[in-house]
Every structure is written in C-alpha cells, then in structure tokens.
Amino acid sequence: MKDFGYRVAVDVAGAVAAVAAEPGARFLGGGTNLVDLMRSGVEHPDTLVDITRLPLDAVDELPDGGLRIGALVRNSDLAAHPAVRRRYPVLAQAVLSGASGQLRNMATVGGNLLQRTRCAYFYDQATACNRREPGSGCGAIGGFTRTHAILGTSPSCLATHPSDMCVALAALDAVVEVESVRGTRRVPLLDLHRLPGDTPHQETVLEPDELVTAVELPAAEVAAVSRYRKVRDRASYAFALVSVAAGLVVRDGAVVAVRLALGGVATKPWRAVEAERVLTGAPATEDSFRAAADAELATAVVQEDNGFKVELARRTIVATLHRLATEGSAA
C-alpha cells in the first residue's frame, strides 16, 4: 500500500470541500472494502478523508411513515433497528446475511452502497480488467465465471454487484441523498449504479466528490411483508450465488402488490421489473411465480460456468414468493 494522507472531517461541508479540493482524495467510512482494495493495489488514493465522526449515524422517522437512515449507520445497527425489522424485514435480513459480525460492526450504509465487485479478475492486477483498467480487456470472459452475472452484462464486463443490502434497497424504492460543494441531490437507488456497457469503470452516477449522506425508505405496505433469501456456497461468509429480495401482498388469492429484486446474478442491484409486471394482478400461485421468474430471466446471458444461475434464480424466486404467500416474512 502506498503512503497516503489522512484527515478527519468534523462536518459534512468540510468533508466534501476537502475531497473536492484534491483529485486523489477519497472518503473513508468503515474501510471494510476500500482498505482491502488499497492493500491489493486496486485503489490508491492520495488522501483519505475520514468521515466516521460526521453526525450521519441516526435512523429517523419521516413524516410520510418512511425512514431516513444516516449514511454512517453501521450495518449491525441497521439490521438490529426495531423499525427496520418490523417495517422492512427484507432489509434487516439482507444486511444480516452479508459479511460477518465483525465486518457489519464496521461497515456503513453509505459504504455498502458503493462497495465494489469481488470479481477475481478485478482484484488481481496480473490479469486484464476493463473495470480496473479501462480498455485492458476482461479476464473473466473465457476464465472462471461461476460467480459472475447473467443479467446486465456486456462484452466488456460480467462482474457481479456484491451487496446484499442494495438488493433489498432496490426492492424498497430507496432514495439516496448525496451532498457536494454544489449542493444536495437525491438519486433513486435504482439509478445510482450503472450497467457496465463499454464503460464498466464508471460504476455509479456519483461524482468523485459527492458524499452519500442518507438513504430514505418510503412507506409501503408491501415492505412489511417481505423477506430476503440468499443462496451461497456455505452457511455464512460467502457472497450470493443468487439472492432474492421480495415483498408480496395478496388479497383474495391475487397479487395486489409485489416487489422483487435479485442479487448475485447481475452487474447492479437488479429490480425484477418484468417479473413484477407479470405478477401484478395475477393469482398468487406457483404457476404465476414461475411465469414471472421466466419473464425476468428471459434476457439472461450465460457463460461457461454460470448457466446454473438461471435455474437457481428461477427456483429461488418461486420458493421465496411461495414462502411469502404462505408464511409471511418470518425469517
């Protein structure tokens, strides 16, 4: 790791000004991803502006019944928050399914939004990666692709978005609040991450000097009947092969509201818009769930090792919706 400067920000204005003033400066939250990437030589900031002392660690009620989550709320605290557990169980379950207790104690909500892919070819500087080094090629194509994406890929990049939390936020229509020296703006979570296209190195719509300050969750009946199902290679401490964030409201046997988002299969947190369209108003049956899954996965593009994800995603979507319809959101 190269030598770098370190500054502690005491207020938001100072933090964004410090990063705006220095092109090589980066915000430092919990550091669980950025420091790893610095150690691996993938990231090499000149200066880190430590934002962990900023007053952004509260969870507040919004007037419309939603929640405003400060960007520095630790993942552990978010998952344990009574209002989150009661009104947005999918979010609490998603956060708890990620990383380990120690990492969740450090990791922040803002950092989780911006964590970078775990693609081995992205991490390993001896291999080509368009995301790390634009134009160098993609080592994953023709290489090991078992963990790679089947949705939202491009000939430049297959890297899976690694976050569990973001998948739940995608299902919940979360809105991200960001601040910079130019002021405050609000970005829907679904617009925050970009598809790789031919510029996979541009991962989000944020400018380098923009600081995530909060995530807002709108009130929604469907959010309270929701769950997160993560399928992975071991019981804990592994990234999702497939994950499903779902909310479902059924009346008189018909789906009146549904939210569905996928993780582990896409280059960004993936809202299953097609599946929702097929399901809305349809009977809440396994046939409908299967038709919805098929509709969503129709555009999947598979590689040599990850073809199983289509079937796994289909089955996990159906099983998760089925459990929501029969058992509700109890984990």
Added chain:
Amino acid sequence: MTQAPPAAVDTAGVLGRPVDRVDGTAKTSGAVRFSTDYPYPDLAHAALVCATVARGRIISIDTAAATALPGVLAVLTHENAPTMNPPRAVTLLDLSTMAASSTVNVLNTDEVHWDGQPVAVAVATSPEAAAEAAALVRVDYQASPSAVDFDAALPDAVEQKNSMLAPAGGSKGDAERALAEAAVSVDLRFTTPGHNHNALEPHGTTAAWVGDELTVHDGTQSIEWTRRHLAHRFGVPVSNVRVIAPFVGGGFGGKARVWPGTVLAVLAARATGRPVRLLLTREAVYRTVGGRTPSVQRVALGATASGRLTALVHTSTTLTGRAGGSPEQVVSQSRHLYAAKHMLLRQSQVTLDLLPNTSMRAPGEAIGTYALEAAIDELAHRLDLDPVELRLRNEPERDPLDGKRFSHRRLRAALEVGAARFGWAGRSPDPRSMRDGRWLVGWGVAAAYHPSWQLPAALTLRLSADGSVVLRSALHEMGMGTATAQAQIVAHELGVPFESVRVEHGDSALPSGPPAGGSAQTASLAAAVLSVCAELRGAVHALARRSGSPLGRRPLAGLAARDGGLFGPDGGETYVEVLTRAGRAHLDASVGGGSRLRRFADQARFMTRLALDGRRWVRAASGAHFCEVRVDPDTGEVRVSRWVGVFDIGTVVNAKTAASQLRGGIVMGLGLALGEHTLVDPRTGRIMNANLSEYHVPVHADVPELDVSFLDDPDPTMPLGVLGAGEVGITGVGGAVANAVFHATGRRVYDLPITLDKLL
C-alpha cells in the same frame, strides 16, 4: 525408606486423561511467540514479488522505483542476490533431503517455473514499505510454452514408480476379467480438485546472521530438515544453523518442506546484514507453498449377488510440478480396506508447469477414500444392501493384496459402535425417503483409514532432586498438544505427577525430534520416551545400589514406577529420596542423537526396521464416519446436521487433544467435501482464488456438533500401542458426505466439491 508412598502424589491414570494443553493459557493470552513475533534490534521486513507467467525467462527487472521508496534497504533479484547452493536431490540415505520443496534455486536464476515463483524480494525498515516496494517492481518476461491444464494433460499421464516410502500400485489375480464377469458391478470415474494450505498462521520466518552463524525462527514441522537444508543452501556447517520453532500455528503438511519464503528471508538477512522478518501474505502462501494435487480416479467394483467383492480396481492420475512435488498415494487405502478376490491398483501422474504439489493432511487417502467409499456406497445401493453390512461382509482377515497380517484391526468394531451411536438402524434405505419439513435428509457412512508410521527421534531426560523432570527434544508443537501428550507419557513411565514434568521443545539446539508428518510424531516420540524412561529408571536403581538405599537390594524388575519413585510390594523409595541420599542434583538419560556416524546408523536402523515391519505387518489407524445432511430441494444447498466418528487410533494418550485432532480432521474433510477448490486458470496457470474469501473452507455455521469417540485399544506392535491421530480423521469424510447427499437426493456427485449447482 518409607513404608507407604507420600499421600499427596497421584500418578495413576495419567495416560489417556483429557489433560488441558500445558500451553493453552499462554497461547490464548498471546504470551507465546510464533515465528514472526521475535523482536530483534534493527529488524528489517521483507516482501515477495511473485512471477505472473507460468514458464519463461525474466527479460528485465526494473527495481528503480522500489529502491527509491523511503525505508527500502534492498531489492534483491537474480541480478544482485548472493549465490546459494541449489537444493539437493532427494535420497533415502538422508531423509532431510526431502526438505527441498522444489529444484528451483530462486533468485539465483532468471528462469520461471510456475506462476507465483518468487522473482524478487523487497527489504525495508517497515512491512508496509516492503510491501509497497514489492508492488513497484516491474518485471518483463519472455514466456515459454507451458502446460498448466490438468484435464488437457491427462492423456500424457505416466505410471508412478514404486518406492520404499511410497508404493505406487499392485495387483492380484485378473481384476478386469473378474469385473466383467461379476453379478453386480460399478465402474465409476471421480474427480477431486486441487486444494491449498490455509493454516491459521501463514508461513513466516525471522532470520538473523552473526558472521556465519544463522538463527532462524520458522513456522516449520521439520526443524532438523530445515536446519540441514539451510546449512546446505548457504554453505555453512549444520552446527552453525539454529532453527527455533517452539510453536507453529498449524502445519497439515504445508510446513513439512522448506518453501521459498524461508530461504529468501535468510538470503535477505545475508544480503542486508540485518535480521529480516518475512511473513507471507495469505495470497503469497497460495502462490509459493504447494497444496494437494487434483485427481481423476476410477473405482470399479465387482461383487457376487450376496455382496462379496470379486473385483476391486482403483486407479488415479494426479499432478506434480515440473520443478518439484511429491507423488500422491491416492490408492493407498484400497490395498487394505476390502477383501476383494481380484485387485488392480495403479497410480499415474502428469507433470505441469505449476507450483510443486505437497503433502496436505492425509495426502492420498483424503481423496482416495472419497472415491473408494462412494463407490462402495453405490455398489451397496445396486445390491440393495445396507452399506454398513456390505462393508462388514468384506472385512478382510488378512491384508487383501498380499496376505500380510494386520498388527491390529478394529474397523468392524468402529462400524458397529458408530452405527449404534448414530442410530443407523433407523435409516430408511431408499434415496429421497427421509425428510424434515422442506429439507431432504440423508444418512451416509464411510470408512476411515490411514497407515501408521514411526520415525527416528532423539531426546534427553533429566530427573532432578526436587522431583522435577525435564524432557528435551526438538519436537513440534503445532496445536495438536504434542508437548502435553509426551509429558503424560513421561509421567506414566516414571510414575511421577504430570505437573512435575516439563517439556522443552521446538529448537534445533535440543536433541532432534522426528518431523511432524505422517501422523507419526506421537508414536515416534513415545518409542524414544519409553526407552529413555527405562534407562533413567535403571540409572536411579544403580544410584540407589551405590548409595546404600534399601531399594538397591531389590531387583529392578520387581519394582514399579509409581507415586514419584520405584516401589515393590513391600515399599520402595521416591526419586527425591534416592537422589538426596546420594547427594546428586540430577540424573540424566538420553536416546538417539550424538555423532554424525550415530545419526547415519540410527537412520539405517530405521530404514531397516521400516522394511522389516513393512514385510511383517500392515498397520493403520482406522475408523467409521456417520453423517447426516439436509439438502434444500429447491436450491441444492447442503447442510451437514449430525456427525458420529468412531476411531481406532490405538492407545489414546490424551482424550481431549486426540478428540480435537480428529474433529479438526473432520472439519477439514467437510471443506474437502463441500467447498475447497483451488481455481487454476487453465489459460495461464494462475491461481484465481488465492484468499479465504473465495477459497471456501468451512465456517462455524457449516460444522455441526461432532460426536467423536475412540475404541482405545492398544496396537500390540506400536510403542505404547499408539497408532497416530493426525490424519485419519479427514479420511472418509468426503465419502460419508457424498453418500449422505446421495441418500438425501438420489444424486451421486462424482466431482468434488459438492456444490449446490451439482444438485439442481
């Protein structure tokens, strides 16, 4: 002379007692030092630069930016590194030659032999500066054609040769014909992937030269081999090298040989004139320390309709590095486990431009038992016979391959006791016939088997007039409780309290212990401890006779070591009393060690005994695993929910540490069964998951309670009856899991690891 022994001394029953580790508190409180914890004045830190091509030559190496970094002392490459002697070829005349992990004289050559071979070392005043300097080194290679794809190389496999330490195959009758004529048969192909070592303590070394004298703190499981290897490489007398390794954070075979990091720490210290510490990153462990070879195996079994085996064929192909590696004994257990009338066993290997492979817990048997035991299970299924019953019907009276006697064989008891503990009788035989809610439930069984070895060991024993006893030997304490177990044996043999025995270990200044490999350390040391204790008891008796103790009038044979001394039916005397009367501060005894001549004589005697024993007996630890899995029918996720393991490891010296060894073996076996897989990119030969995030060992949530028990029955031909516990635990685990998964789902998985995509 006392008529009754002192009341406070309790020396009975120390053997087998679940004594806490003597170093447990020191370890858990951070008081002990591992290889890179030793402070030195002016200590420098080193970091490796590893090659990024599989084969080729270094065209140029640019160290300017690295050298210019503040704090950097040196950047060593093949252009400026001091000269070392190349590694010696392996010879049975000197077992320490087995320390060489490869033939490559790293940093003394511009040739690259595997992706990951160290090509430079950065040395700096801080570990951070060393790491950054290493990252700044730019190397240009001229790549040569290389072979790195195991599957593609299979047609080029060459049959392995027999050696005294590594029999390669064998045959009896005409197995292929018997197979063709069998009433019921299976003929199956299995694959297992490469695995890498992930000991809790990464490989690390602290090296310090004073003139031509070298002190090395190294995480090693073969202190004496490391010492001799380094003396040779750096051209100094063996007596000038001291290797210190009192505590090692796990070895598992990965620290049996000397890997480049150790040599380069010593080289860096030589070149800079400062003590150097080199702690490998986890990634560097993957790139520079070998692991378990992948394998392709064929197991074919033929049986009569009543389930008697008529044919057993087990063949394997594994890999070795072009620049080194050891042949894997994949069919080892298949020589001994089942009474097949006709047998054919054969091992082959391919040579690739990859990191040399090496031993990894039960090399050979860990993966060989997976294939064999899964095939036995499949045969049972086709015979419509309970898999425990099939094993019992084919339990041999003598070694199936060559008719040798078993020194001791308790596999039948292990299967029966295990079945009872597990409740096997409640198993419904058909696949997919057991459920718990939405989970499919499956029960599987497999045999465990690992050969037992002994290696030469030297040690000294000192009995002091205050009643304390000190055992001194360069034995290896890697977490398995060696020092504790040996103290128990000494206490048992001398009849002294366990607490009065202290063990000094892990230092080449002590008499040389055996390498800690092949599950042989406890038995090897036990043999030496038994003879040194006998010598010491004789010395006490002689001293008693000379100093007028009444003990001296009784023949030694009529005295028992107990209660802190030697006692006959009508009384005796404590060691303290004998030494005090004689005015002696202490008495010493020793076995092994001594001159170079004596070392060679010991080794010759060892090799002779190995050959004789090998002709006379078949000796092994064995056991039976019973496993319950739950499989999610939607996603194929496998969760192991229950485990019973019953083992015959001969005499149990310490029930607590032995159970931990076996549990550790089972946990490692769960990794082999369900997760571990080194991903070598077949285009480049580069390991693509060189980290604990993407290389999946089991986490706590993957491991259920493990019910481990022993038959605790001494082997009559082994010192103290000890057979060894380090490796047998991992053998059979892959088979038991695969068989349980088959029972749960009706799917037989032939390719490890059993990941969920194989069950969709």
